[in-house]
Amino acid sequence: MQAIQISKTGGPEVLELVDLPRPEPKSGEVLVKIEAAGVNFIDTYLREGRYPAPLPFIPGQEAAGIVAAVGEGVEGFHIGDRVAWAGTRGAYAQFACVPATGLLKVPEGIGADDAAAVMLQGITAHYLAYDTYAIKPGDTVLIHAGAGGVGLLLTQIAKMLGARVITTVSTEPKAELSRGAGADHVILYTQQNFADEVKRITDGDLLPVVYDSVGQTTFEDSLKCLRPRGLMALFGASSGAVPPFDLIRLSTMGSLYVTRPTMKDYILTRAELERRAADLFNWIARGKLNVRIGHRYPLAEASQAHRDLEGRKTTGKVLLIP
Numbered sequence: 001m002q003a004i005q006i007s008k009t010g011g012p013e014v015l016e017l018v019d020l021p022r023p024e025p026k027s028g029e030v031l032v033k034i035e036a037a038g039v040n041f042i043d044t045y046l047r048e049g050r051y052p053a054p055l056p057f058i059p060g061q062e063a064a065g066i067v068a069a070v071g072e073g074v075e076g077f078h079i080g081d082r083v084a085w086a087g088t089r090g091a092y093a094q095f096a097c098v099p100a101t102g103l104l105k106v107p108e109g110i111g112a113d114d115a116a117a118v119m120l121q122g123i124t125a126h127y128l129a130y131d132t133y134a135i136k137p138g139d140t141v142l143i144h145a146g147a148g149g150v151g152l153l154l155t156q157i158a159k160m161l162g163a164r165v166i167t168t169v170s171t172e173p174k175a176e177l178s179r180g181a182g183a184d185h186v187i188l189y190t191q192q193n194f195a196d197e198v199k200r201i202t203d204g205d206l207l208p209v210v211y212d213s214v215g216q217t218t219f220e221d222s223l224k225c226l227r228p229r230g231l232m233a234l235f236g237a238s239s240g241a242v243p244p245f246d247l248i249r250l251s252t253m254g255s256l257y258v259t260r261p262t263m264k265d266y267i268l269t270r271a272e273l274e275r276r277a278a279d280l281f282n283w284i285a286r287g288k289l290n291v292r293i294g295h296r297y298p299l300a301e302a303s304q305a306h307r308d309l310e311g312r313k314t315t316g317k318v319l320l321i322p
């Protein structure tokens with residue numbers, strides 16, 4: 001099978017197209033023929049070595065496809081089933097073996113592209129809006145990178161929950177997309193100071209929560225957007241990691257909370273994973289959640305996909321098609 005392999009960490013050029021034997025499912029695993037694999041920021045952290053992984057490895061954390069074989073002891077999955085997953089590495093390939101415990105059936109009517117697109121970013125948007133901070137009707141929330149993969153989904157979910165949504169984006173075309181997802185106020189944070197804008201928009205009331213995936217360049221001003229006892233949900237580092245932080249500042253800035261959530265801790269049980277995925281599939285089927293597939297690249301162009309994601313050139317979901 002064809003796959004993208006990383007044999008040494010580095011820039012996008014280390015993503016190499018190789019021929020490898022098709023994997024065999026071990027006990028408890030399912031072999032999936034991949035139709036669409038998602039590209040996520042975490043793939044770039046692993047590629048660079050910022051998150052360590054034993055070499056060589058096939059990157060990619062999520063995909064959708066068709067069951068091609070089932071390993072010993074697997075119940076509930078059969079050859080031909082349409083499935084999707086997030087959280088098992090090896091998706092930048094024509095086939096991957098996935099533990100059945102992490103695999104979901106894709107309902108009729110949901111395409112492979114949409115299914116792959118909402119595994120990691122959709123489940124993330126879901127847990128951020130329902131659990132990291134439970135959005136209530138009337139809340140005003142700030143979502144950074146509003147035209148990104150998570151940003152567009154989180155904006156729509158926050159609107160469903162009755163929030164007033166402020167987003168940040170870098171360009172006018174991205175602002176247009178963010179408004180299309182329901183954002184009430186879009187700030188061009190490359191041109192305006194977003195903390196000043198948030199203060200103005202909220203008449204100085206500030207916010208109960210900021211969803212910050214950008215990290216280094218936004219963290220300090222994000223804190224300024226929070227009202228006393230507000231929550232900073234720092235869930236990514238697209239611009240780089242936030243430097244060490246003196247906790248006493250949380251006290252002087254208004255008894256603030258900071259959390260650094262990650263998906264695995266919000267899908268602790270099979271039931272929790274299924275509940276979040278079921279909501280997402282349901283909303284897509286009913287036309288309540290619009291999944292924007294911004295970019296589809298052939299598998300061989302994985303390095304270009306990484307360059308574009310890191311270069312702020314993408315909007316919505318980035319997919320690789322094997």
Ligand code: NDP
Nearest residue numbers: 041124145148149150169170213236237238239262263312
């Ligand atoms: P996005 O589609 O949001 O892409 C990143 C966006 O961040 C860019 O398009 C850009 O939007 C913005 N950005 C701001 N500064 C920079 C910079 N210096 N370099 C690159 N991008 C920048 O990506 P995803 O939706 O895939 O992921 C968003 C973030 O969420 C990532 O940091 C990712 O690691 C994190 N994440 C965390 C999860 C978790 O469970 N904790 C799960 C999934 C994702 P603009 O041009 O508008 O500024």
